[in-house]
Amino acid sequence: MEAIDRVNAARAKGRPTSISFINRIFDDFTEFHGDRRYADDKAIIGGIAWLNNRAVTVIALEKGIDTKDKIFRYFGSAHPEGYRKALRLMKQAEKFHRPVICLVDTSGAYCGIGAEERGQGQAIAENLMEMMTLKTPVISLLVGEGGSGGALALAVADQVWMMENSVYSVISPEGCASILWKDSTKTSEAAKSLKLTAEDLLKLGVIEKIIPEGEQNWDDIFASLKKEFAEAVFNNNCSIEELMKKRYNRFRRMGGSRK
Amino acid sequence: MIKKGVFKKPNNILEGAQENSAIPQVPDKIMTSCPVCKAMLISETLDSNAFICPKCGHHFRIKARRRIELLVDADTFIELFDGLLSHNVLDFPEYDKKLQKAMQESGEKEAVICGRARVGGFDCAIFAMESSFMMGSMGSVVGEKLSLLFEYATENRIPVIGFTVSGGARMQEGILSLMQMAKVSGSVKLHSDSGGLYIAVLTDPTTGGITASFAMEGDIIIAEPNALIGFAGPRVIEDTIRQKLPAGFQRAEFLLEKGFVDAIVPRLMQKEYLVRLLAMHAREAI
Numbered sequence A: 001m002e003a004i005d006r007v008n009a010a011r012a013k014g015r016p017t018s019i020s021f022i023n024r025i026f027d028d029f030t031e032f033h034g035d036r037r038y039a040d041d042k043a044i045i046g047g048i049a050w051l052n053n054r055a056v057t058v059i060a061l062e063k064g065i066d067t068k069d070k071i072f073r074y075f076g077s078a079h080p081e082g083y084r085k086a087l088r089l090m091k092q093a094e095k096f097h098r099p100v101i102c103l104v105d106t107s108g109a110y111c112g113i114g115a116e117e118r119g120q121g122q123a124i125a126e127n128l129m130e131m132m133t134l135k136t137p138v139i140s141l142l143v144g145e146g147g148s149g150g151a152l153a154l155a156v157a158d159q160v161w162m163m164e165n166s167v168y169s170v171i172s173p174e175g176c177a178s179i180l181w182k183d184s185t186k187t188s189e190a191a192k193s194l195k196l197t198a199e200d201l202l203k204l205g206v207i208e209k210i211i212p213e214g215e216q217n218w219d220d221i222f223a224s225l226k227k228e229f230a231e232a233v234f235n236n237n238c239s240i241e242e243l244m245k246k247r248y249n250r251f252r253r254m255g256g257s258r259k
Numbered sequence B: 001m002i003k004k005g006v007f008k009k010p011n012n013i014l015e016g017a018q019e020n021s022a023i024p025q026v027p028d029k030i031m032t033s034c035p036v037c038k039a040m041l042i043s044e045t046l047d048s049n050a051f052i053c054p055k056c057g058h059h060f061r062i063k064a065r066r067r068i069e070l071l072v073d074a075d076t077f078i079e080l081f082d083g084l085l086s087h088n089v090l091d092f093p094e095y096d097k098k099l100q101k102a103m104q105e106s107g108e109k110e111a112v113i114c115g116r117a118r119v120g121g122f123d124c125a126i127f128a129m130e131s132s133f134m135m136g137s138m139g140s141v142v143g144e145k146l147s148l149l150f151e152y153a154t155e156n157r158i159p160v161i162g163f164t165v166s167g168g169a170r171m172q173e174g175i176l177s178l179m180q181m182a183k184v185s186g187s188v189k190l191h192s193d194s195g196g197l198y199i200a201v202l203t204d205p206t207t208g209g210i211t212a213s214f215a216m217e218g219d220i221i222i223a224e225p226n227a228l229i230g231f232a233g234p235r236v237i238e239d240t241i242r243q244k245l246p247a248g249f250q251r252a253e254f255l256l257e258k259g260f261v262d263a264i265v266p267r268l269m270q271k272e273y274l275v276r277l278l279a280m281h282a283r284e285a286i
Helices: A003-011 A018-025 A067-072 A080-095 A113-117 A120-132 A148-152 A173-180 A187-194 A198-203 A218-234 A240-252 B043-048 B064-071 B095-106 B140-156 B171-193 B234-241 B252-258 B267-281
Strands: A027-032 A044-051 A054-061 A100-106 A138-147 A159-163 A167-169 A209-211 B031-033 B040-042 B078-080 B112-119 B122-129 B160-166 B198-206 B220-223
Touching: A003 A138, A003 A167, A003 A173, A003 A187, A018 A044, A018 A054, A018 A100, A018 A138, A018 A218, A044 A080, A044 A218, A054 A080, A054 A218, A080 A100, A080 A120, A100 A148, A113 B234, A120 A148, A120 A240, A120 B171, A138 A148, A138 A218, A148 B171, A159 A198, A167 A198, A167 B171, A173 A187, A173 B171, A187 B171, A198 A209, A209 A218, A240 B171, B031 B043, B040 B043, B064 B112, B064 B122, B064 B160, B064 B267, B078 B140, B095 B171, B112 B140, B112 B267, B122 B140, B122 B267, B140 B160, B140 B171, B171 B198, B198 B267, B220 B252, B220 B267
Parallel strands: A054 A100, A100 A138, A138 A159, A138 A167, A159 A209, B122 B160, B160 B198, B198 B220
Antiparallel strands: A027 A044, A044 A054, B031 B040, B078 B112, B112 B122
């Protein structure tokens, strides 16, 4: 499979979105709304739920299912209030010693006048800073598209996993092609160059795990994800200090340079 | 006879060339025209005035080293981590060539200069980004130098003063450049948690992944007059919403109005302003 095929699969119509993951992995999901500062962003869904009879906080970027729902969800592109709601719920999780599970599916943070006026950059920056030292386990799963800073704002985690057909990139292949080659038809070349597939990112050490999709049906995928999430958030024997140190080092080692 | 090209026509990279737009350019010709008031300025005069138009106060872009020189006490700057060089980790098309060109054009090894110096007698860690190096974009080396600098400042219990100018994350390093945003933010957080002071000075332009990370993470955030500061670039927003943006949108004054910067401080007043802040945060004063 070429990189561009993964991009298309990640965006494919009919592919389960975050809301399906929430409903089929967790029990009694109870949604909480609003950032307590400005509004409730519909592109981010957050709340608490049972995972194998233990409470966890779940925060998800949701693209929407049909056209009407997609419009309602801003196509999964969050405004600053979305990232601030996410941070509020993470802080709440920290207070009540609940692990946090983030589900990421977005082409990027919302691009518009309101988003800029309300500090899109500042909202994302604050999440990056605060998540790095959040005193509770955090796992992020890329379920579809992971578009740039808007995705990273929910992915400063102890472990980052990707669905086999998800992608994670600093810029969309379309954006890259048009900036670099002034030619938006060179999308597949850009997709390949950006190294945005789960396989590439595992090799680069940017993610810990690929969740296979292959021939499996979604029931099996959700069942195994449930097991893996529980294993990862409840069975780590790290102290909080160790956990934070590991999380920092996880990101600290990323990058390439020569002397 | 006036030679061709004596009057350099401005050319804005971020917003595309527009009439009457404030276009910052470091002049390399004998005469430079101010993009705001159109005054014809002798480049040497402009240089001696810290690249500020003496007629209207427009702040031109300025080299990172010059900024540092304007800020620090004479002969106290020691450059740090300058041995790190970028390489084409992802084997991205034409990246090697672009790096070569950027080094030649900017005379720098990377898009940020880090170091330690005294500012008004106070020990500080300092970084200044270089816009003429691939538009100040952040790849692994920029991220690494900044993380090292914040770690150095944490260890030595000194404040950090940083000048940002950048188009954002460096596309040619793909996901690794995105990860630098989290990495540097982590180092800023540890410095902050240790009680360290970080003052960010946002200059024209500061956009994308820089705004969405360390530019907005200062304890105190100041900006230069009229600097473009935003997450999405203005052209991208215009293309998305298919309408013209209002005048002054994403400029420093707009951010001040919306509550995202503490103050706008003109270039020539920055040293005095920063020294005052350093004095008010000096640990022995507490």
